[in-house]
Amino acid sequence: MKEIKTEFDATLNYGFDKVTGLVGLLIDSGGGNNRNPDHTILFRDILSKLKKNNSHNVSIYVAARKTAANNYPDNDYRKIKFENQSEFNFRNIDLAKFMSNANDEIREKGKVDPNSPNGSIHKKLLITSDLNENDWNELFGNTSTNQIVVQELINNQNEEDLEYTYQKIKKRLRQSKFRKELLKAYDNTCAVTGCKVLDILEAAHIEPYNGAHTSVVNNGILLRSDIHDLFDLYKEEKRLITISSDFKIEVHSSLKDSEYWKYDGNGINLPKDKSDYPKF
Structure with a gap:
């Protein structure tokens, strides 16, 4: 897992999630002792970024570990569903409705005890989409891996080749x-x-x-x-x-x-x- 830095007081990483066996963006649970107080705000901001970027192939999973009372039988059970779908094209999403529905779904799937009336929306979440680690870093205003590679290439060029290399990098990026x-x-x-x-x-x-x-x-x-x-x-x-x-x-x-x-x-x-x- 590689950390994605944000302005929020919450933990965000990108990489392989052992719980679901999938690669994506992982928002740590709100947790006890006020560990990630901006968990829900960060989730809302991520959904806004998905909408702004017209992202597709988006799926959201409750990535909480199994408990004695709730064993999360499979990833399909963990998926958030909206309007009978579990893979979303954010170009067409009504963000306010989606957020409200997602919170209800997370609360339901996140119950420690499935028989209890209420669950928590502050569960660990995994988001898979068409965006990779570089994309997320850029969306949060961070230096991406691509940019680091570009800088190394530029630093190793002589003056004569620099402009050509720069243009090719821009095109291939x-x-x-x-x-x-x-x-x-x-x-x-x-x-x-x-x-x-x-x-x-x-x-x-x-x-x-x-x-x-x-x-x-x-x-x-x-x-x-x-x-x-x-x-x-x-x-x-x-x-x-x-x-x-x-x-x-x-x-x-x-x-x-x-x-x-x-x-x-x-x-x-x-x-x-x-x-x-x-x-x-």
């Missing part, structure tokens, strides 16, 4: 989750060329990367690696390849004699789901 989402949205197909070779398809940000909240599907587009490079490069304050608000490809006039000119004026391949359409 957070590719894994973001790329998987775009591959799904675009059906494994480059939006410009129609290429379906997975090894050379990349996730491109429309507005520059500025933390986890900018790596959402409609701020991205799936591009072949060379198209991605041209999309990131500017000449005369204009991208070498850009896309208009009506999804038309615009190739810079300096590329008129190149193989890329054939794409000028074409429409892009759009996602099936209109909510995933890129915002230019």
